[in-house]
């Protein structure tokens with residue numbers, strides 16, 4: 001379908017992988033950033049095909065004209081740019097108004113399909129949901145619950161996605177939404193990102209115990225692949241795609257990290273010694289499997305994430321590691337319990 005694709009937030013963790021996959025498939029890519037010449041986007045120029053087929057544009061999500069100019073002449077747009085924290089003063093506008101502007105500008109520019117990066121936080125934050133029913137595209141977070149629990153990121157992303165669907169319907173725009181969970185794996189970008197920070201504290205000794213919580217996880221390459229497949233597959237429009245490999249309690253995550261990297265001081269104790277391990281949601285990722293995604297097992301992306309933290313200097317290498325022995329055949333996990341996620 002698309003030959004020219006615009007990727008907002010192109011230099012981010014998932015955005016960089018999307019750009020890499022699109023360039024590898026021969027597409028011309030227009031990447032956007034709040035500052036096109038930001039040194040934190042320099043890694044994009046090292047990607048195969050970048051010199052010939054990548055252009056970087058400066059875009060402000062709150063300036064619809066700048067978005068329209070970026071999308072003009074594009075067949076497809078993938079909107080990944082978003083803050084990822086819980087300060088309402090900083091995130092509400094770029095997430096809600098920014099997403100709305102992306103939809104309107106994509107419709108104005110006549111793009112054939114818009115793919116949004118949403119989040120599992122738009123689905124599970126609902127006190128009335130049945131914990132045994134897998135989250136699927138009909139699941140929505142409850143806005144009052146997000147507000148009362150001060151989960152402003154989930155609140156903003158839920159409103160943004162819901163109004164994107166309404167605006168796309170009103171404008172006749174072909175929209176599809178990818179819903180990632182905590183995304184991990186090799187970092188292409190030089191800077192730290194929110195989801196990688198999630199595991200760093202367990203490796204440095206900063207966290208002495210893990211919390212009684214659970215999250216769902218996915219490999220960054222699979223998340224990027226999901227965005228690209230959803231953009232390109234003609235029958236993929238009009239749907240929400242949960243992009244998750246499995247859900248793990250934090251204790252299980254720490255045990256896998258310790259199995260892979262026994263040289264780090266990874267916690268073995270839960271902060272909550274009173275309550276049973278929290279149970280969380282189930283989900284269905286079948287719609288993405290139907291588009292051909294084969295989800296990578298957690299040991300592989302945890303391994304790649306930690307190697308990347310070492311290679312980029314975020315984590316000190318400790319010698320006498322058994323990692324190299326395990327590189328070719330990461331250990332298999334026991335079947336994890338299905339528990340809860342936040343992202």
Ligand SMILES: NC(=O)c1ccc[n+]([C@@H]2O[C@H](COP(=O)([O-])OP(=O)(O)OC[C@H]3O[C@@H](n4cnc5c(N)ncnc54)[C@H](OP(=O)(O)O)[C@@H]3O)[C@@H](O)[C@H]2O)c1
Pocket residue numbers: 009010011012013014015032033034035038041061079080081082083084090094117118119120179180181182183184193194195343
């Ligand atoms: N990583 C995860 O675990 C995860 C899970 C669920 C959903 N998601 C969603 O996936 C998308 C990409 O996530 P990511 O992990 O790749 O994030 P990331 O590495 O933080 O990259 C996001 C990019 O968005 C841009 N951005 C940040 N704050 C912004 C703001 N206030 N206004 C406009 N642009 C801003 C930044 O680009 P510039 O600085 O170059 O402008 C940044 O590089 C996001 O929509 C996120 O909500 C991610």
